[in-house]
Amino acid sequence: MTIDKSEKKVLIVTGSILALFVFSILYARGKYKSDLPECIPYDKAYEVPKVNKIDDLTYQVFAVAQMWSFEPSQIYIPVGSEVDFYVTSKDVVHGFNIAEKNVNMMAIYGNINKTTVKFEKPGVYKITCHEYCGIGHQSMQADVIVNYTNTTK
């Protein structure tokens, strides 16, 4: 059994493209420390928006998206904090993107997505919805305000 020359070429090209894709994923994972958001078991407690202070530089944020806002809408944390975001939605599917941070998650009803972000530089980091969710979509924003010591409850 022989393989046609042109079939051989197609196999080589396809194999090279696949290898390039796999390499790109591994490279991005290493260089940009990209990670998949964690999916954790659903619990009604996550539907109550809040900021929990674990210690001076460790916080938990229960972020709740709903048409058309995020709660809490202002999150105050000191510089150098590490924040665990637990994201859910009360209605439709929303997006959860934090500017300048490698966070691009979905907020889904009945689901909790978790990610951890470290804020090393002071500033205001915008959280926006990047999944079209209706007429008020463009006004869905919240702020992570870094370099303050008081926290929203």
Ligand SMILES: [Cu+2]
């Ligand atoms: Cu939206």
